[in-house]
Amino acid sequence: MARRFLIVLSAVLAGMLAFAVADASPGRTADALVAVVDSGIDPAAGLSLAQGVDLVAGGTRPADPYGHGTAVATEVARACGGCTILPVRVLSSAGTAPWTRVATGIVWAVDHGARVVNVSVAGPGGSPELRRAVRYALDHDVLLVAAAGNAADATPSYPAAYPGVVAVAARAADGRLYDWSSRGAWVDLTAPGCAALPETVCGTSFAAPLVAALAARERAHDPSASAAAIAARLPRLVAGHAGRTAPVLTVSGSARPGSVLRAAASAVPAGAHVGWFRCAPAGGVHDCVPASTGASYRVRAADAGSALVARVVTGSFAGLWLAASPRLAVS
Numbered sequence: 001m002a003r004r005f006l007i008v009l010s011a012v013l014a015g016m017l018a019f020a021v022a023d024a025s026p027g028r029t030a031d032a033l034v035a036v037v038d039s040g041i042d043p044a045a046g047l048s049l050a051q052g053v054d055l056v057a058g059g060t061r062p063a064d065p066y067g068h069g070t071a072v073a074t075e076v077a078r079a080c081g082g083c084t085i086l087p088v089r090v091l092s093s094a095g096t097a098p099w100t101r102v103a104t105g106i107v108w109a110v111d112h113g114a115r116v117v118n119v120s121v122a123g124p125g126g127s128p129e130l131r132r133a134v135r136y137a138l139d140h141d142v143l144l145v146a147a148a149g150n151a152a153d154a155t156p157s158y159p160a161a162y163p164g165v166v167a168v169a170a171r172a173a174d175g176r177l178y179d180w181s182s183r184g185a186w187v188d189l190t191a192p193g194c195a196a197l198p199e200t201v202c203g204t205s206f207a208a209p210l211v212a213a214l215a216a217r218e219r220a221h222d223p224s225a226s227a228a229a230i231a232a233r234l235p236r237l238v239a240g241h242a243g244r245t246a247p248v249l250t251v252s253g254s255a256r257p258g259s260v261l262r263a264a265a266s267a268v269p270a271g272a273h274v275g276w277f278r279c280a281p282a283g284g285v286h287d288c289v290p291a292s293t294g295a296s297y298r299v300r301a302a303d304a305g306s307a308l309v310a311r312v313v314t315g316s317f318a319g320l321w322l323a324a325s326p327r328l329a330v331s
Contacts (some may be wrong), residue, residue: 032080032082032083032084032115032216032217032219032220033050033083033084033086033113033114033115033116033216034076034080034083034084034085034086034114034115034116034117034118034212034213034216035085035086035087035088035109035112035114035116035117035118036069036072036073036076036085036086036087036088036118036120036209037088037090037102037105037106037109037117037118037119037121038068038069038072038073038087038088038089038090038091038118038119038120038121039064039065039066039067039068039069039070039089039090039091039093039095040052040054040056040062040063040064040065040066040069040070040087040089040091041062041063041064041069041070041073041085041087042063042064042067042070043061043063043064045070045073045074047073047074047077047085048077048083048084048085049084049085049086049087050084050085050086050087050112050113052086052087052088052089053087053088053089053105053108053112054089055088055089055090055101055104055105055108056089056090056091056092056097056101057089061087062087062088062089063089064089065093066091066092066093066094066095067316068091068095068120068205069087069089069091071195071197071201071205071206072118072120072205072206072208072209073085073087073209074197075195075197075206075209075210075213076118076209076212076213076216077213078213079209079210079213079214080213080214080216080217081217082217082220083213083216083217086109086112086113086114088105088108088109089105090102090104090105090121091121097121099123099126099127099129099130099158100127100129100130102119102121102130102133102159103127103129103130103132103133104129104133106119106130106133106134106136106137106144106159107133107136107137109137109142110136110137110140110142114142115141115142115143115216115219115227116142116143116145116212116215116216116219117137117142117143117144117145117212118145118146118208118209118212119144119145119146119147119159119160119208120146120147120204120205120206120208120209121146121147121159122146122147122148122149122150122151122157122158122160122182122204123149123157123158124155124156124157124158125158126158126159126161126162130158130159130162131162133159134159134162134164134165135164138164138227141226141227142227143166143212143215143219143227143230143231144159144164144165144166145165145166145168145208145209145211145212145215146159146160146165146166146167146168146208147160147168147203147204147205147207147208148160148167148168148169148170148181148182148183148187148204148207148208149181149182149204150170150180150181150182150203150204150318150320151182151286152179152180152181152182152284152285152286153182153183153184153284154182154183154184154185155182155184156184156186157182160182160186160187161186166188166189166211166215166231166234167186167187167188167189168187168188168189168190168191168204168207168208168211169181169182169183169187169189169190169191169193169204169207170190170191170192170193170194170202170203170204170206170207171190171191171192171193171207171243172192172193172194172243172244172245172246173192173242173243173244173245173246174246175190177190178193178202178320179285179324180203180285180286180320180321181193181204181207182204188231188234189211189234189235189238190207190238191207191208191210191211191238191241191243192206192207192210192241192242192243192244193206193207193243194206194243194244194314194322195210195244196244196269196270198270199269199270199271199272199314199315199316200244200269200270200271200272200314200322201271201314201316202314202320202321202322203318203320210238210241211234211238214234214237214238215230215231215234215237218230218233218234218237244269244322245267246312246322246323247265247266247267247268247269247312247322247323248265248266248267248323249263249264249265249274249310249311249312249323249324249325250263250264250265250325251263251264251310251325251328252264254299255299255303255308255328255329255330255331256299256330256331257299257300257301257303257304257330258298258299259298259299260296260297260298260299261276261296261297261298261299261308261310261328262295262296263276263295263296263310263325264295265295265312265323268312269322271314271315271316272312272313272314272315272322273293273294273312273313273315274294274295274310274311274312274313275290275291275292275293275294275295275310275311275313276290276291276292276294276297276308276309276310276311277289277290277291277308277309277310277311278290278291278303278306278307278308279306279307279308279309279327280306280307281305281306281307281327281329285324288309291303291308295310299330303330304330304331305330306330307327307328307329307330308327308328308330309324309325309326309327309328310324310325311323311324311325312324
């Protein structure tokens with residue numbers, strides 16, 4: 001695994017977003033050019049695009065068979081307003097790539113005029129090539145913003161954990177980190193972790209592009225400011241963004257075999273549902289498997305010794321959740 005990454009799994013399925021491509025306006029400045037190093041961008045998008053590159057299939061108009069890059073770019077465009085997106089496809093249709101290709105994508109973005117580069121990709125270990133690509137960007141005064149990951153612990157993820165990269169974790173409207181967000185002293189900022197595009201998508205994948213968009217706006221406003229100076233302003237720029245309010249989740253019933261547990265949630269957003277999960281009693285938040293895709297679950301004898309939890313789950317890829325009940329031990 002040291003040579004490969006795990007994509008920050010929190011996006012919409014390919015084809016769930018419908019936008020139309022528009023060429024970059026000649027009046028836009030390079031200061032508002034944001035590279036999205038990801039899975040490409042849907043060619044039917046309504047985003048202002050510069051000519052990019054497909055490092056997987058070749059060509060200059062990278063399509064998006066995975067859906068993640070389109071969603072990330074949409075969040076950049078929405079938060080930035082006048083930004084032009086530079087699409088750099090590095091992910092396969094399965095959402096994976098060797099670190100060498102991610103590194104190549106970062107260098108390509110720097111060489112083609114991006115002043116801000118968003119990398120909503122995270123994984124363990126990193127690589128020498130990736131470290132050199134980060135150094136190359138920093139040496140060229142390019143601001144790198146990266147998702148911290150959705151591992152729910154403090155283990156460093158890359159490229160976010162490299163010095164000089166703005167590492168972004170995901171928080172809810174009350175300011176607390178989502179329990180699935182990566183965290184630790186290596187994280188620089190927290191930003192809202194869920195967006196409606198139009199369905200609700202969650203993850204540090206969507207916290208990072210908000211930060212990248214704000215950074216690009218600031219660079220356009222103050223083009224003489226260095227990347228480091230812009231990075232120092234980001235806590236203030238991000239502070240005014242509250243994020244989505246989580247649904248209120250309540251449960252009823254007994255966690256005894258034969259009993260029925262019921263969950264109810266207020267204001268379940270589009271693309272999300274209430275479901276039950278079976279978890280290891282002492283495991284982390286990801287040590288759970290689906291027990292029911294509905295709001296009701298009849299406890300089974302086989303559940304004894306485990307814990308059950310209800311969640312409001314987004315429908316995309318990793319199925320990250322907006323709200324969760326306390327764990328109910330089954331005896």
